[in-house]
Amino acid sequence: MADVITRLKLESGEFDSKIKRASQGLLQMEQECRKVGGTLAVLEKDQLEFVKGLGQMETVSKSARGRLNELTQAYTELAMQYKRLTDEEKKGDFGKALSASLEQLKTRIGETKTQLGDVTKELNGGGGLKDALDAVAGKFGLSIDQVTKFGGVVAVTTTAVKVAKDVFFQSEGNIDEWGRTVEGAKGAYDVFLQTINNGNWSNFFQNLSTAIQGARDLYDALDRLGSIKGNNQAAIAIVQQQIAQLRLMKQQGKDVDDQLKAATANLAALQKQAVTAGKNAGAATMQQTIRNGVNSMGGAYVSDRNIQAAIGGILRKGQSEFDKYKETVNKYENWSKAQRTTVRQINDSQGGTTNITETKFDINLLTKEQQRQYKLAKAITERETEIQKGIAIYAQAVQEGTANAREEFKGNRYALQGSGGGSTGGKGGGTTTTAATEKEVTIQQQIAKLEQEAYTASDERRAEIAKQVQELDKVLAAQKAIRDEVHGTVKEQQMATGISGLTPEMIATGQADIKKQMQTVELGSEEYNDLSQRLIDYNTVSNLLQEAVKSGLEVDDSVKEYFVDALTGPIGENIPQALYDSLVESLNEFKEYAGDNPIELDTKTGNVNEKKSEKKEDDTLKETQKVVSGLSQVASGLQAMGIILPSEVTKVLSMLQGAMTVVQGVGTIISVFGSTSEAANTAAVGANTGALLANTSAMIALEASIAANTASNFIPFAEGGVVHAAGGVVAGTTFSGDQIPAMLNAGEVVLNRAQVGNLAEQLEDNDNNGGFGGTPYVTGEQIFLGLNNYLKGAGYGQLVTSNSK
Amino acid sequence: MADNFEIDGFVKQRKELEALMMSNPAMEQKVQKIIRTVLMTARRKISGEAKSAMQADPRQAYKAVKTAVYRQILGGSVSILNKRHAGAMSLYEPQRKLREGQRGGNRVPRSDRTTQVMSYQGADRAFILRFLNAGTGQRTAGTRNGGLHGSRGAIRARNFFVNSSHRYMQQAAEQLTSLIDELIKKEIA
Numbered sequence: 001m002a003d004v005i006t007r008l009k010l011e012s013g014e015f016d017s018k019i020k021r022a023s024q025g026l027l028q029m030e031q032e033c034r035k036v037g038g039t040l041a042v043l044e045k046d047q048l049e050f051v052k053g054l055g056q057m058e059t060v061s062k063s064a065r066g067r068l069n070e071l072t073q074a075y076t077e078l079a080m081q082y083k084r085l086t087d088e089e090k091k092g093d094f095g096k097a098l099s100a101s102l103e104q105l106k107t108r109i110g111e112t113k114t115q116l117g118d119v120t121k122e123l124n125g126g127g128g129l130k131d132a133l134d135a136v137a138g139k140f141g142l143s144i145d146q147v148t149k150f151g152g153v154v155a156v157t158t159t160a161v162k163v164a165k166d167v168f169f170q171s172e173g174n175i176d177e178w179g180r181t182v183e184g185a186k187g188a189y190d191v192f193l194q195t196i197n198n199g200n201w202s203n204f205f206q207n208l209s210t211a212i213q214g215a216r217d218l219y220d221a222l223d224r225l226g227s228i229k230g231n232n233q234a235a236i237a238i239v240q241q242q243i244a245q246l247r248l249m250k251q252q253g254k255d256v257d258d259q260l261k262a263a264t265a266n267l268a269a270l271q272k273q274a275v276t277a278g279k280n281a282g283a284a285t286m287q288q289t290i291r292n293g294v295n296s297m298g299g300a301y302v303s304d305r306n307i308q309a310a311i312g313g314i315l316r317k318g319q320s321e322f323d324k325y326k327e328t329v330n331k332y333e334n335w336s337k338a339q340r341t342t343v344r345q346i347n348d349s350q351g352g353t354t355n356i357t358e359t360k361f362d363i364n365l366l367t368k369e370q371q372r373q374y375k376l377a378k379a380i381t382e383r384e385t386e387i388q389k390g391i392a393i394y395a396q397a398v399q400e401g402t403a404n405a406r407e408e409f410k411g412n413r414y415a416l417q418g419s420g421g422g423s424t425g426g427k428g429g430g431t432t433t434t435a436a437t438e439k440e441v442t443i444q445q446q447i448a449k450l451e452q453e454a455y456t457a458s459d460e461r462r463a464e465i466a467k468q469v470q471e472l473d474k475v476l477a478a479q480k481a482i483r484d485e486v487h488g489t490v491k492e493q494q495m496a497t498g499i500s501g502l503t504p505e506m507i508a509t510g511q512a513d514i515k516k517q518m519q520t521v522e523l524g525s526e527e528y529n530d531l532s533q534r535l536i537d538y539n540t541v542s543n544l545l546q547e548a549v550k551s552g553l554e555v556d557d558s559v560k561e562y563f564v565d566a567l568t569g570p571i572g573e574n575i576p577q578a579l580y581d582s583l584v585e586s587l588n589e590f591k592e593y594a595g596d597n598p599i600e601l602d603t604k605t606g607n608v609n610e611k612k613s614e615k616k617e618d619d620t621l622k623e624t625q626k627v628v629s630g631l632s633q634v635a636s637g638l639q640a641m642g643i644i645l646p647s648e649v650t651k652v653l654s655m656l657q658g659a660m661t662v663v664q665g666v667g668t669i670i671s672v673f674g675s676t677s678e679a680a681n682t683a684a685v686g687a688n689t690g691a692l693l694a695n696t697s698a699m700i701a702l703e704a705s706i707a708a709n710t711a712s713n714f715i716p717f718a719e720g721g722v723v724h725a726a727g728g729v730v731a732g733t734t735f736s737g738d739q740i741p742a743m744l745n746a747g748e749v750v751l752n753r754a755q756v757g758n759l760a761e762q763l764e765d766n767d768n769n770g771g772f773g774g775t776p777y778v779t780g781e782q783i784f785l786g787l788n789n790y791l792k793g794a795g796y797g798q799l800v801t802s803n804s805k
Numbered sequence: 806m807a808d809n810f811e812i813d814g815f816v817k818q819r820k821e822l823e824a825l826m827m828s829n830p831a832m833e834q835k836v837q838k839i840i841r842t843v844l845m846t847a848r849r850k851i852s853g854e855a856k857s858a859m860q861a862d863p864r865q866a867y868k869a870v871k872t873a874v875y876r877q878i879l880g881g882s883v884s885i886l887n888k889r890h891a892g893a894m895s896l897y898e899p900q901r902k903l904r905e906g907q908r909g910g911n912r913v914p915r916s917d918r919t920t921q922v923m924s925y926q927g928a929d930r931a932f933i934l935r936f937l938n939a940g941t942g943q944r945t946a947g948t949r950n951g952g953l954h955g956s957r958g959a960i961r962a963r964n965f966f967v968n969s970s971h972r973y974m975q976q977a978a979e980q981l982t983s984l985i986d987e988l989i990k991k992e993i994a
Contacts, residue, residue: 004935005884006970008977009875010840 068112075105228277232270239267271404278397285390286311293379299363299371328377338365443476507542530572537575539606544583547608839984843977844872844881854969869930883970887931938966
């Protein structure tokens with residue numbers, strides 16, 4: 001619906017400054033007059049009073065800090081003036097009065113300093129932000145809880161607001177204390193000061209509530225980070241000591257693998273708490289900073305979700321995101337549509353008036369969405385340094401997380417090495433995965449050497465060599481097992497024990513059963529589809545769980561049980577995609593944490609691929625698809641032009657389209673049935689694609705010849721057609737689809753019949769003088785406005801006729 | 806001493822100006838009064854635009870242009886919204902005058918049903934005005950044999966509000982500035 005309300009708002013700040021300017025002007029004139037008005041030693045009574053009154057001069061600032069600045073400045077200026085006086089003047093009334101005023105100012109400066117000091121003490125000495133808030137707020141009879149509630153119930157009664165307002169004003173000395181108290185929520189303070197000027201108290205309480213809540217959240221997050229770090233210190237030290245002891249015991253040949261694993265897991269859990277808290281604190285710092293920035297501006301409300309999305313972008317993309325926001329701010333601030341022009345009249349020195357035109361950016365000229373974008377970008381750009389603090393906290397947490405993950409990995413490997421390699425385990429946590437591989441290579445070389453020797457050795461020696469080789473094979477196998485265990489490439493054993501009921505055997509048997517059943521049902525029937533979905537489920541669950549085991553992610557028992565139930569349950573009840581998605585998401589989060597590449601799930605096959613390699617497999621297929629679809633578009637375009645394609649061409653085209661569908665289908669089916677042999681699948685799909693590409697090349701050749709043939713048809717058509725370089729209505733009776741070829745230039749706009757009709761209607765609607773009451777019609781020849789004169793006493797006739805020629 | 810007299814005048818004026826700052830509730834009320842005045846002018850003009858945009862206006866919908874002066878901040882609005890309280894209607898019916906030579910008035914008391922029919926949902930002037938302002942597409946009522954039947958026609962959008970309100974509010978703002986200047990002068994005089 002069109003706008004039904006237009007608002008007018010008088011900025012009280014502007015109003016205030018108008019008065020302030022006038023006042024300052026008067027002050028200046030007064031000073032000028034004084035300068036000309038003879039000696040200062042001789043004063044009128046009123047003037048003397050004025051000088052005496054300088055000591056009690058009013059300050060404009062609402063905050064103690066600002067007041068302090070003003071008073072100090074006034075003191076310095078007056079002191080300078082006093083110094084300039086002659087001794088005689090100093091002894092005179094004026095000198096005495098000025099001196100007294102200076103003393104008074106000095107006392108006031110001292111008092112203001114004490115006030116500032118008191119507040120700082122309260123803030124630093126309190127038990128937390130909440131206590132500090134309460135302590136200071138209590139001074140002027142307000143409770144923070146009450147104020148928050150007050151803000152929550154925004155149905156603020158006028159009386160209540162008036163009371164609150166009076167309380168604030170009565171305790172003017174404490175207003176700055178209030179501001180200092182909510183320093184964590186600078187936005188609230190800004191809003192408060194604005195509110196004193198504009199009197200919009202309901203807005204203040206709304207924003208104050210948000211700001212206090214945000215400040216508290218931030219405080220809590222930082223506090224939690226500090227507490228966790230502090231509280232876990234002892235626990236971490238104890239567990240680290242335990243691990244050291246266990247390692248020592250292990251070196252002495254004792255079987256403490258399980259205990260070592262448990263201790264490592266315990267250490268990881270303790271460290272993870274701090275990492276999570278750190279991430280939260282970092283994000284909360286950023287959120288609070290941006291929220292304060294956004295709240296200090298007018299315009300549309302920016303939701304937490306918008307801010308969180310921006311934070312996500314900043315964390316992922318870094319500087320480029322800041323640059324982007326800076327551009328956004330510049331774009332809007334320099335946008336001509338967002339500039340408001342005001343004309344101000346000022347009195348010039350000749351007694352006349354001069355008009356001054358000022359153009360200023362005005363957020364209210366943007367749409368609500370644009371306002372949101374602008375506010376967010378502005379807040380981020382202005383508070384870049386503060387946001388960096390949040391980023392630093394977050395980055396530190398991530399680094400700690402990576403370090404911890406590495407430590408955990410080392411610890412686990414240490415435990416595993418001992419169980420496999422016997423004496424080899426003594427080397428401790430310092431050995432790396434590469435070292436294990438080197439060991440394998442050494443053993444393999446030894447085996448190769450022995451086998452070489454066996455060719456020429458005696459029978460006895462050969463038998464001995466065979467035994468040695470067998471022994472070495474065992475050691476080699478054990479080494480491989482260690483490496484695999486550490487890498488997590490194959491963890492079937494662990495999978496069998498770790499996932500109750502979901503053994504590889506169970507999955508293999510289940511898949512085989514399904515395949516058998518599929519052979520008995522009709523291809524393409526509903527049952528067949530259900531069975532193939534079940535097969536995909538098996539594949540997905542198996543792959544995802546393997547991936548989880550590889551990554552070292554613990555899958556919740558309830559999820560595992562659900563999987564077992566779902567896979568053994570009645571056919572047709574499939575596992576919801578959302579569950580898979582959430583698992584993949586957790587896996588990716590974990591992988592990102594450990595620095596691995598993220599994975600993605602192919603929902604059609606249940607295969608798990610690395611995300612970055614998503615293109616490689618299907619690139620050729622997709623390219624081919626594009627070519628085929630492009631060709632069919634060419635063909636339909638030619639047909640639309642009235643060109644009849646040779647029957648072979650149409651046949652080849654439909655064959656190609658069919659083949660494409662088949663190849664896609666075959667690809668899916670192959671990957672579903674033989675998920676274990678991926679190479680074979682790719683080869684099969686590749687072979688099909690190759691064949692298809694061959695067909696496509698033939699098609700391209702054909703297309704070239706068609707283009708050559710049709711060129712002769714096309715040119716005369718264009719020559720004979722209606723030229724629309726100067727605009728006009730396109731003639732004909734074809735109103736749907738794209739039937740008539742158009743030759744266009746860049747920058748031209750094509751409007752269809754309905755759009756032209758709408759335009760005509762709007763033109764007619766915009767006529768405010770009652771309108772013609774007509775209805776626009778667009779035909780192949782004309783656009784005209786017709787009147788319905790049915791049952792009317794007098795006809796008005798045809799009003800407008802616009803001919804196409 | 807003439808010079809000193811001037812200086813005192815300045816001091817006095819400056820103090821008065823400082824006292825006029827927005828913390829002064831009396832000043833706030835005066836400014837609000839000015840706002841009301843300029844908004845009423847704007848309302849009258851917008852209303853006139855609405856009237857001239859319609860050939861016939863039997864329910865005098867043009868009267869539905871409303872003004873509001875804000876309490877908490879200095880400002881106001883003109884709108885064609887409904888009355889603020891739910892269900893409140895400013896129902897208007899043309900006065901039933903006697904034709905020339907006709908005797909007597911309506912002798913049959915109006916039935917409840919007639920009242921009910923006349924006070925349909927949306928009979929509010931502002932509701933009518935909004936429809937006339939925004940217009941409608943082709944409207945139909947009821948279905949028969951699977952198709953839509955009963956054409957109710959379309960209302961042509963007059964779009965008078967956006968154009969006229971922006972124009973007159975601009976004028977109101979200008980008027981407001983000069984009135985405030987006058988007010989300040991008057992207050993310190």
